[in-house]
Amino acid sequence: MEYKRGRYSWLLRPFLIIFDLAIINVLAFYFFNFNKTELVFFSINFFNNKHILYVVYSTVLWLASTSFLKFYEVYRYTSTINIFSLIIKQFVVFTIIMYAFIGAFRSIDVQSYTILRYLLLCCASISTVKLVSFYGLKSFRTFLRGNVRRVVIIGKGEGAQELKQLFTKRKALGYSIKGVFANSDNQQFTGDISDSFKFLNEGNGIDEIYCAIDELTEKQVNDYVKYAEVNHCNIKFIPTTNKLLTKRLKTDYYNYLPILSMPEVALNNDFNKFIKRIFDVIFAVLILVLVLSWLIPILFVLIKLESKGPLFYKHKRNGINYKEFYCYKFRSLKINKEMEGTYITQNDDRVTKIGRFLRKTSLDEFPQFYNVLKGDMSVVGPRPHMLSYTDDYSKKIDKYNFIFRHNVKPGVTGLAQIRGYRGEIKNDQDIINRIKFDNYYIENWSLVLDIKIIFKTIINVFRGQKEAY
Template sequence: MVIIGNGGSSSAIEDFISRNPNHGYQLVGFFCDDSEMAKEKEMYLGPAANCIDYVLNNKIDEIFCTLTPSENSEIERLMINADKHLIRFRFVPEYHNYGVKKLAVQSFGPGIAVIPLRPEPQEVMLNRFFKRAFDIIFSLFVIVFIFSWFFPLLAILIRLESKGPVIFKQSRSGRDNKPFMCYKFRSMRENDDSDKRQAQRYDHRITKIGAFIRRTSIDELPQFLNVLMGNMSVVGPRPHMVHHTVQYAQLIDKYMTRHFLKPGITGWAQIQGYRGETPTTESMSKRVEADVWYLENWSFLLDIKIIFSTIWISVMGDENAF
């Protein structure tokens, strides 16, 4: 194979082939019209216009092109001649710097190819329908058979220990970064830091009954009302305080990517151990990485796995739940 172009993708291909000799490709050299940059390449074969003659004379099987026809007027002619001589011609997009792991070409219209930065299974209408249907059925079940009798019991216990509302409401960042009012059973004494400060281990603001419902995740039960209303899902990235969204969006490149999805009561990050306080940017980065992985790899069976894993962790106890 030969490569047309001298950009980052060309170097990425060269590096991949050198590290994976069993992949089946042997790189012969590069063609490009930038003579100054070409001097840096030990395998420089000449300008792009000479490519077809070279591959015919040297029995090359494939041409990988990192340039577009608009960047080089020779590309269209090379494509046509490659077909005539049964030489496979492949375009390579310049995505190497963004670390895209999975690329899938989508047809946007006649002759229009679109390459998204990542796969998003939940962008498929049928997938969204099934996920929403499951959210409605599951949340109704929890509200009718669990929340309905838990609420009066917890209301008494919460009010006996401290003053304040039984249900704590807080503005959180939702899908498309739209804020929504998130519900929880109140687990803390009323304080002025609730919209800015995360709960910490041995946090003096947490009540005794609050410590129990947080450890068992019972405090999240009111969020099934959020699911029923449509601003949350049973499974998805956990919703963060608006203040933290503004803060971490400046520190973590892909932080906002998690907001392509509805936030969830539980998520892939949580069953991977990324739950509770995130005292460092690194710990938040790991949570975001898990959230983005979920976005790219969603399936209905994955949601079921996350739900059962969450139930198991809640029963067995989670050291990060406090």
């Protein structure tokens, strides 16, 4: 998510959208042969009211085309060439939309010259306001030092130094560097990596953190991501210039310097998150009421009879944006202590008899529906890893892919889980395939895919999986 703390420039986009829609519809009334009384009195037959029909038609298709072409996605680092490219592409599409309407309603008697004048005036008006607003903000940042973002840069490499020079020289971009941190004895740095965390926690109101990701350990990356999430600031990554850019993360160009950030995947847009959350809550409540209400008393007796210890076992896991949370399971071991760096192995003597059944059928995971209700987890998503494994796995996986995996809530079940990549990690290929299926799920999410994974999981509960032990 792109946070905009303490800024008013975000109001510019809604204003531009409303202005553009007003231009294309008001000018249409004056240029085309619409019956002017139709503006006040709606025709009994909606489709005979050409002006009202055109307003609906142009508004819907303008919004759809601008969304597809990202016409309003102009940022402080966007180049003028890119803005002109957006304008040209948008008005080529709008010209097609316009002629399609005139072709469909031949009763509208409009000369080609009139249509051309209409399109040129629309283009000129919209382009002028777009460019004036863009350069107006640049002047505001340059001369009045308003609309400024406070940033810190983490790293000492070529990319980090180039970014520092860019922010320092290009005042119109509106970035104020509050610190540059790297593990180096060079006096040009504000401090080392550990100092950066002290600086951030002092409440300096940082808006964006730029990390040279290849210079950091996985734990340091985790800590920056968690800080950004808690404090609602943006985190972006500076790749090494000799490495191919990943397709997993969003790439923006600051001048000619590539900067990576978390993409807005379909699973994380507001509407889809709302739909998925409603689905999660309904499904979790059904499981808690229809299954766990009678299963918990039975398992309490069976687990207690076989070994001492609590009914539930809780352990810390990494969730969305590396946020730590307690994940709940039915206890299946004789000892209720997480052994760092060890998965349960086949024929593990720590597993109780009832525990072996629970693990074989995945019933030990059912208390995690409580985590779903709390909002720490989703019914379907990448399975959460224990904290001790996050650092180990990240060393075997491309960091960009590993960060992408933590861009969504973890799930009680997931695509990798039903494909057999679960439980014990026997070799590097196991974790590589697990991350591959997790990222495929994130990129291709749909409610239908969630339902398909749930049905496959239910089948596996009754049939069992050879990897579940």
